[in-house]
Amino acid sequence: MWGRELVEKGSRWRVGDGTSIKIYKDRWIPRLSAFKIISPQVLGEWPMVNDLKDQEGLWDVSLIRQSFSMEEADAILSLPSSRSVIQDSLLWHFDKSGNYSVQSGYKLALAKDLNPSCSGLNSSVSWWKFLWHLRLPSKIKIFLWKACNDWIPTYVNLVAHGMNVDTVCPKCSQKQQKPMHALWRCSLLNDVRATSVLGGGSKMLDSLSFFDFVMLCKDNVDYKWAEDFVRDFHSANKKDCVPSMLCRNLKWVVPPIGSYKINIDVTLRKGEQPQVLEALAILHGLQLVMEVRLVPTVLESDAQLVVKAIGLKDTTGVEVGVVIHDSLDVLSYANIGSISFVSRVCTNAHSLAKLALNIEGEDVWLEDCSLSVESLVLGECPNSFVVSIVSL
Numbered sequence: 001m002w003g004r005e006l007v008e009k010g011s012r013w014r015v016g017d018g019t020s021i022k023i024y025k026d027r028w029i030p031r032l033s034a035f036k037i038i039s040p041q042v043l044g045e046w047p048m049v050n051d052l053k054d055q056e057g058l059w060d061v062s063l064i065r066q067s068f069s070m071e072e073a074d075a076i077l078s079l080p081s082s083r084s085v086i087q088d089s090l091l092w093h094f095d096k097s098g099n100y101s102v103q104s105g106y107k108l109a110l111a112k113d114l115n116p117s118c119s120g121l122n123s124s125v126s127w128w129k130f131l132w133h134l135r136l137p138s139k140i141k142i143f144l145w146k147a148c149n150d151w152i153p154t155y156v157n158l159v160a161h162g163m164n165v166d167t168v169c170p171k172c173s174q175k176q177q178k179p180m181h182a183l184w185r186c187s188l189l190n191d192v193r194a195t196s197v198l199g200g201g202s203k204m205l206d207s208l209s210f211f212d213f214v215m216l217c218k219d220n221v222d223y224k225w226a227e228d229f230v231r232d233f234h235s236a237n238k239k240d241c242v243p244s245m246l247c248r249n250l251k252w253v254v255p256p257i258g259s260y261k262i263n264i265d266v267t268l269r270k271g272e273q274p275q276v277l278e279a280l281a282i283l284h285g286l287q288l289v290m291e292v293r294l295v296p297t298v299l300e301s302d303a304q305l306v307v308k309a310i311g312l313k314d315t316t317g318v319e320v321g322v323v324i325h326d327s328l329d330v331l332s333y334a335n336i337g338s339i340s341f342v343s344r345v346c347t348n349a350h351s352l353a354k355l356a357l358n359i360e361g362e363d364v365w366l367e368d369c370s371l372s373v374e375s376l377v378l379g380e381c382p383n384s385f386v387v388s389i390v391s392l
């Protein structure tokens with residue numbers, strides 16, 4: 001029952017055409033805490049999300065503003081709408097792919113203070129949040145998590161799972177090999193304990209579980225020593241930085257003769273979803289290619305995950321999948337040479353994107369531009385150019 005409750009709390013609808021989602025009953029608003037509308041029901045008995053769209057499949061802004069609170073209206077209008085017929089789909093909210101993962105489910109359980117009976121960690125939620133945010137390799141954090149839950153294959157645990165083995169520790173031949181003994185109390189680890197600020201401790205530690213021992217350490221350890229230990233760990237495991245080809249060439253590359261290049265970037269306002277906005281910017285760039293007939297064209301963006309998803313034709317992501325679906329529709333009949341990732345430092349596109357914060361709608365310049373844009377553009381492209389700045 002606990003697992004079902006967890007999945008329900010982390011799942012919601014992704015809006016496609018809106019024909020399968022009930023406005024007031026279903027969970028579909030990502031920016032709201034419970035994903036649900038709480039405004040009074042003013043749109044009929046069982047209105048569907050597609051009732052909030054116009055004939056072209058775009059949000060009916062006036063209707064939405066009239067029917068919902070400002071917070072809910074802003075949340076709805078932040079969702080990408082599509083002119084294409086895309087089915088609504090259920091997804092897992094707490095992973096960018098929209099798919100459930102054990103790690104994201106476990107983090108949600110801790111954040112929501114749910115009660116997974118197999119872990120018994122409600123009294124130590126803050127500790128686990130601290131652990132998962134440590135800058136340590138995942139394998140170390142996962143091993144500690146398993147050890148605290150008594151999930152490592154000590155001989156005592158193997159017997160508990162039906163294996164016919166001797167439970168005595170093969171290293172010291174003195175005690176049963178439980179997690180606490182194997183990881184801290186075995187006499188073979190005397191030298192390790194001697195160099196630790198935790199010390200060996202009394203024999204009373206033998207009666208503690210490894211998790212209780214960790215909690216004891218948490219309350220008594222010198223955190224300055226712990227910080228120094230983590231810093232030394234990173235220093236010892238630091239790899240030499242090998243510059244990539246991208247870092248060796250930090251200049252904008254002129255497209256081949258007879259073709260055009262479109263560089264895309266965005267600047268975010270508070271509360272906006274980065275991936276969705278990056279995808280919308282790419283879609284706008286593709287639409288500009290068609291409108292101005294800039295063919296053949298090379299398109300570049302610093303949104304690596306979005307570029308990769310378009311290349312793989314992957315529309316399964318959260319809200320961004322709807323926009324990628326529309327981008328693939330445009331690509332099916334647009335003469336785009338390539339869509340590739342480029343580092344932000346290679347282009348002035350981000351500086352141009354900041355100008356969109358001060359405009360409403362769209363400004364387009366062909367061959368000529370304002371002084372605020374000229375210095376950014378002419379340094380990279382001294383010949384012909386098209387500049388489009390959009391407030392999305």
